Amino acid sequence: MTQKRILMTGATGFIGSHLLLRAAGSHAVHALVRGRAGESPRDRLAEALHKAACSYRPVADTTGLLDRVEAIEGDLDVPLLGMSDATREALAGIDEIWHVGASLQPFDDEHCASQVNVAGTRHLLELARELGVRRFVMVSTAYVAGTMDGRVPEALHHAASFNNDYERSKAQAEHLAEQFCAQHGIALDILRPSVVVGPRSSKTTGGSRTGLYGLMRELQRIAKAARRAGQDVLVLPGREGRINFVPVDDMLDDFLAIAGEPATPGCRVHHLVNSRDFPVAVLMDMLAGRLGLSAIRLQEGTQSERLRFYEGYTRNDKLFERARAPHAEMSDADMLNYVEAGLRELKYGGLDELFRMHRLQRPGGGELVAYECGDAGKPAVLLANAYGMPVDVWFPLAVALRRTHRVLTWDCRGLPDMSGDAQQFDAMDVGTDTYVDDVFTVARAFGVEQAALAGWSTGALVAAKAAARAPGFVTSLALLHGSFMLKGSELSKFQKNMKLLMPKVASSRGTARMMFNMVFSQEQRSFMFSWADQMLKRKVEQMMGQTDPAYQHLIAMPTRGVEEVYRYARMVTRFVDDAPEKWLGRIAAPTLLVTAHGDSTAHPDGTCRAAALIPGAQLEVARDGDHFTFYNRQDLRERVVSFLREPAAAMPLAASWQ
Structure with missing residues (x-):
């Protein structure tokens, strides 16, 4: 031009x-x-x-x-x-x-x-x-x-x-x-x-x-x-x-x-x-x-x-x-x-109104986009987001937390943080330890020596692993709808399809392009799929169709383009390789785990089994609710805030839970 x-x-x-x-x-x-x-x-x-x-x-x-x-x-x-x-x-x-x-x-x-x-x-x-x-x-x-x-x-x-x-x-x-x-x-x-x-x-x-x-x-x-x-x-x-x-x-x-x-x-x-x-x-x-x-x-x-x-x-x-x-x-x-x-x-404000944004440097090179709200003089709480999810999912909880805490969160490297070109992403280690490193990069950048820690979905595993790595750093831990795929645990259709499909999609960008064109592209396609392609398409649609339609804007990023599909597949493939049962027992911080019977994304059985492995952990299971219960239920947010602030004094939820 x-x-x-x-x-x-x-x-x-x-x-x-x-x-x-x-x-x-x-x-x-x-x-x-x-x-x-x-x-x-x-x-x-x-x-x-x-x-x-x-x-x-x-x-x-x-x-x-x-x-x-x-x-x-x-x-x-x-x-x-x-x-x-x-x-x-x-x-x-x-x-x-x-x-x-x-x-x-x-x-x-x-x-x-x-x-x-x-x-x-x-x-x-x-x-x-x-x-x-x-x-x-x-x-x-x-x-x-x-x-x-x-x-x-x-x-x-x-x-x-x-x-x-x-x-x-x-x-x-x-x-x-x-x-x-x-x-x-x-x-x-x-x-x-x-x-x-x-x-x-x-x-x-x-x-x-x-x-x-x-x-x-x-x-x-x-x-x-x-x-x-x-x-x-x-x-x-x-x-x-x-x-x-x-x-x-x-x-x-x-x-x-x-x-x-x-x-x-x-x-x-x-x-x-x-x-x-x-x-x-x-x-x-x-x-x-x-x-x-x-x-x-x-x-x-x-x-x-x-x-x-x-x-x-x-x-x-x-x-x-x-x-x-x-x-x-x-x-x-x-x-x-x-x-x-x-x-x-209208209720919480836009991102620019709720958070102060910071661009940090990772020790090994590259940029990390972090967000801060609340008074810097208050106790810190770090929020580890799910892979590929925008900071928006934290808005309701961040608003509840900022009254008592300094709230810090960040974009997950690779997605939604897409800084760096394709070659740089391919050279990146996207194992869970890399994402745990980012927890401590954020803490050091803001001068935080101890903090409460919370994580959602795949981010719950990252938060748990950070607590296991540095027991003295984490004062309290909340794991919300964690995607814990422990050996022998039941898996949701979403988790089963992730384990089956993501390694194939992660094999090459060409495969990711095929997946994107087959399922996520808005272009009208005139050719007929083979039987195998139809089966694959159905599995992907099952995998992505587990969420309330009103929340699609919160989960859309991993399917927005070919590169996003490829990156998400690589990240999830390495995530599935982790074996949390090997290190969950090393968590020393007071821990609250939350799940719901209606969570069709992360099967509640994984969270229940994880709770049994973490010493002294508290478990809350909602009779109703889904993968976004922490986002849309005020009573749960109040419980999480209370627990992160003072674990010993936090009261259990009402009888409608359990």
């Missing part, structure tokens, strides 16, 4: 920060940033980039990125953005303007929306003319069609009415830009995303607080009040139409592809939308289930001032035309995971 000089607005916003994260390495970007008392434009950019980076898994590396961006203080509300003559002179000759800044607040009044979205666009166009810009790229919205239904072409509209002032102001800005650019010979690309959600790869909010997430926040508030009043059914304004959601990474794939094409005289309009319009009724059912309600119903004529902005989108029966190739369809499972992750962030 040819490097361009670009003036960009909206870089501290949701879409703009994600765009800057991807574009800064390829272009010379001058980012317009509104001034704020006590905070420099550069600091605001750094904060926005960090938030955007933290929404990807693994967290995107922003090292050196800010040095490639010039932060320019300016304000869309004033002519020529309030820039000095010297600043405008320095910008003369830039190639393009990318106009991403806008007012998206649902309760802004008409004047505010018009001031930012219309007057701000006019001021930017006037600056474009003065600077001699050849191309103007502006982000609008697919919903400038207003209240019209049916097919929506990729063309300027002349809607008679709109659902809200935001739509009206964006439509006015489009017409203003088209007329101005035609008059002054500036190529114009109008990009119309639908309702933008967080990254497809992680299902996090991406830092957005509007659109789907604004609706969720309002529904959460209303649902809480309804439950207090003894109601479990919400009746809200609107009707059951369809909404188009587009992940921000899909949207930016389109944005950068369009920006990479030669500028075309005149005005081009592009719909940046998903290939599926999602049924509002299905979305409301998902939200009801996660908000503790039996139903959310939509009814014409119902009044709700707080939901007035969103009502128009529930009525939508638009079909957005799109000339570009379609993105992967937004499935029910995708949306369920966006809902789950969005509500989790």
Whole structure:
């Protein structure tokens, strides 16, 4: 891609920060940033980039990125953005303007929306003319069609009415830009995303607080009040139409592809939308289930001032035309995971709000990404995650622990920590002792001489082995749904299939590619599988289908691509080779083991047998629950926190356990 000089607005916003994260390495970007008392434009950019980076898994590396961006203080509300003559002179000759800044607040009044979205666009166009810009790229919205239904072409509209002032102001800005650019010979690309959600790869909010997430926040508030009043059914304004959601990474794939094409005289309009319009009724059912309600119903004529902005989108029966190739369809499972992750962030905050991130150096070379929350003066607790799992799974427990502990966790080397190329990974020892080494690398980096230790799934074995290696280091130990495949213990279908399939997949990247294409690729395949391939496919689907669909975003990384499939297979193959029965008896720390009868990922028999081998261990077995009980059960989290803080005084769980 040819490097361009670009003036960009909206870089501290949701879409703009994600765009800057991807574009800064390829272009010379001058980012317009509104001034704020006590905070420099550069600091605001750094904060926005960090938030955007933290929404990807693994967290995107922003090292050196800010040095490639010039932060320019300016304000869309004033002519020529309030820039000095010297600043405008320095910008003369830039190639393009990318106009991403806008007012998206649902309760802004008409004047505010018009001031930012219309007057701000006019001021930017006037600056474009003065600077001699050849191309103007502006982000609008697919919903400038207003209240019209049916097919929506990729063309300027002349809607008679709109659902809200935001739509009206964006439509006015489009017409203003088209007329101005035609008059002054500036190529114009109008990009119309639908309702933008967080990254497809992680299902996090991406830092957005509007659109789907604004609706969720309002529904959460209303649902809480309804439950207090003894109601479990919400009746809200609107009707059951369809909404188009587009992940921000899909949207930016389109944005950068369009920006990479030669500028075309005149005005081009592009719909940046998903290939599926999602049924509002299905979305409301998902939200009801996660908000503790039996139903959310939509009814014409119902009044709700707080939901007035969103009502128009529930009525939508638009079909957005799109000339570009379609993105992967937004499935029910995708949306369920966006809902789950969005509500989790509403409750606990995003990664950047909960954790402080650190990039450490391993003694043998290579980087280790660690996360810290809580007061550094409190006792430390280290959390060993399952292989290939994102830090998100620890959010509920970390929030509970940080009141009494300094919480430290880290990305598992190889996956999700994919730093280093394929050759470096192939040379890496991925035996369990390597992952135990990382426990102590983190402890040394933070000056921790003793700590409580907890681990989940495969991470439970890593935590247990660390406690066996250094008895004096671990003050208390919690092993949550450990994947203990001891000699003679019963195995779940998941564990049996792991033992059977992972060594084959780990044999080569070619085999991993076959597995990925056969089971995990979203491409449509036209050839028939052989009988053996069908059997293999069925076993893999059995193996990956043991989890609540709402948690798929938490376990998706090992199947995201060929390299991820290969790395996970190598790591698991070496994990299975371990023989915990040889060293579990050396654990001296007070130990709590937790499992559930309904855990179809790690068979509870392994945990029960491990408990019998660890001197003085306590065992909790949930009658119900699954592999994520520590994630979704507050009573278990309280038990774990109590035990890690004061093992001798910790009380057993209620009789519903055992």
